């Protein structure tokens with residue numbers, strides 16, 4: 114019996130990705146998985162909260178998206194009666210979700226007989242976490258007096274889907290408890306005490322010769338050698354862990370191949386160290402700090418033994434999937450490590466896989482979370498052989514550009530004191546932002562700028578501001594250009610320094626702090642000083658502009674707010690996101 118699990122959203126995938134890119138809070142509000150400031154303080158976790166801010170991390174979420182339903186073979190629940198009491202059946206469970214891991218359990222424990230379609234030594238287990246794109250085969254016995262309940266619970270605790278196999282629904286699988294997100298936040302904070310990215314390893318590719326036992330090193334430094342010896346120890350230890358498991362105590366230790374899966378020791382080993390990382394605030398997912406379009410190929414050669422060591426530096430699980438090969442997931446079973454095509458890399462852990470390079474051509478290697486893959490978390494494992502001519506209609510370079518797609522969004526505000534309209538067009542490295550605000554008192558400001566990202570958090574910007582002290586045509590409006598640099602100082606605070614065409618310096622701060630599940634404190638502060646380097650006008654001498662708002666999220670598209678702006682005064686209003 115085949116069980117296909119999936120996650121259903123009423124929203125289309127492009128729109129979901131746009132909302133993730135614009136950091137719309139709605140999905141986490143719906144799931145109630147955020148860790149806002151006030152409850153964090155109440156739970157005595159102010160320090161932990163600050164650690165996440167400082168490390169420019171968003172709240173700890175197990176999944177990014179809110180789903181309307183979880184489905185099994187296309188329905189919320191299935192009841193298959195066409196079995197006999199006591200009958201043994203093979204249940205093949207496939208996780209076809211776009212971005213949901215499921216915890217699987219049943220009326221009684223599951224007997225695992227295969228993983229990703231490959232037989233394993235049968236073993237009983239109470240729960241199995243199935244990553245996206247993984248497959249497990251279980252052997253289950255139908256109860257004598259009722260139906261077997263097979264339950265798949267979304268890992269983030271936001272829902273479940275159920276199958277009953279047999280007659281009467283009278284024996285239920287134990288409920289899976291919801292994750293404690295504050296406890297997870299605490300673990301992440303503890304992990305980051307030593308400074309963020311302290312566990313980052315320099316990526317490298319090395320050839321370890323089979324005969325001479327010497328190493329040929331590519332792209333390496335002395336530093337790299339040190340790292341390497343450390344990681345040789347890691348592979349000796351088989352399944353290595355950087356830290357205790359953050360989100361679950363689940364690993365692949367229960368999977369053991371019935372035969373040895375060792376690859377001939379005579380082969381040269383190509384060891385590839387990679388880091389899985391992200392700019393979680395902008396929803397850019399990378400391998401070794403690069404999206405696919407910036408760094409595509411991992412070159413390998415036929416007949417090599419290829420070893421990938423993958424360090425997950427993010428707060429999310431990543432189901433890494435390699436096309437065209439089965440790889441060994443190195444675990445405590447050593448020579449009998451299981452063969453799989455998809456492997457879960459839990460947050461802040463390291464996993465090693467090995468495969469026999471016995472193919473040719475290019476093979477996609479990617480995170481199987483749809484939105485991570487679309488944002489760049491992928492590589493091409495390439496034997497560097499000529500491309501198949503049948504692929505000519507799909508030019509390679511064009512295929513790669515997928516993660517450079519622009520996303521567009523608007524924010525429109527109407528309040529008793531003012532109105533505003535913001536438009537963003539952003540991709541991985543570029544952002545065009547137009548911001549207009551106007552008060553009913555006839556003052557307005559329009560700013561248009563281009564930002565170029567030089568790393569995850571820093572970008573150069575150039576823009577123009579039309580500052581209308583007064584819309585009254587008798588007063589001249591002033592158009593000035595500016596240039597500067599911006600940096601995301603904290604996950605909740607962005608800062609910028611500019612100098613305009615009249616050589617006036619300008620400092621900007623912008624914050625967005627989650628106070629409660631639906632309540633955010635947002636605001637903006639701008640200071641301009643005119644040292645009169647150019648011209649003698651004094652209208653900008655030490656000008657402060659600021660606004661504060663307490664926003665209450667009504668739904669995905671609508672916030673209500675109470676705000677104060679020192680140009681436009683107090684107001685209450687609504688903000689539309691589209």
Ligand SMILES: [Cu+2]
Pocket residue numbers: 398429430431432480481482485486490
């Ligand atoms: Cu991922």
